Amino acid sequence: MAYKITDECISCGACEAECKNQAISEGETIYVIDPDKCTECVGFFESSKCAEICPIDNCCIPDSDHAESQEQLLDKWRRLYPGETPAVS
Numbered sequence: 499m500a501y502k503i504t505d506e507c508i509s510c511g512a513c514e515a516e517c518k519n520q521a522i523s524e525g526e527t528i529y530v531i532d533p534d535k536c537t538e539c540v541g542f543f544e545s546s547k548c549a550e551i552c553p554i555d556n557c558c559i560p561d562s563d564h565a566e567s568q569e570q571l572l573d574k575w576r577r578l579y580p581g582e583t584p585a586v587s
Contacts, residue, residue, distance in 0.1 A: 499571075500533035501546055502561035506554050513548040513558060519578060522548060533564040540568065541575030541584035 500521075503513070507528035514522045514529060521535035531548070538546045538560075549558040566574070575584055 499538065499560045499562065499566050500536035500564040501531050501538060501548055501558050502533075502564075503529050503531055503548075504557050504559060506557045508554060510553060512551045512553065516547040516551045518542045518547075519575075531558075531561075533561060534574075535578065536564075537571045537575045537578070540571040540586070541579070542586060544586055 503522075505528065509524070509528055511524070511529065514524070516522075517531075517536075518539070519535045519537055521532045521537075522529055523532070524530075539548075546558065552558045572584065576582075
């Protein structure tokens, strides 16, 4: 499931720099996550870095509108990085 950023965002930008998929960008008032690029860091890390690095609790949260299994997230990673091998699967 992709992550999303809540209205609690203070627009510090810490999450954007952590996202290896470049799924996070600055929106009009808060940062936003592109669900087509978000793999919950599957392929790179064991856990979602945006949620870990965010200084605000419960700001980067799973987006229930974009529920995906671990295998679907890994397939998405493979589409984003054709021919590469994931560091973590």
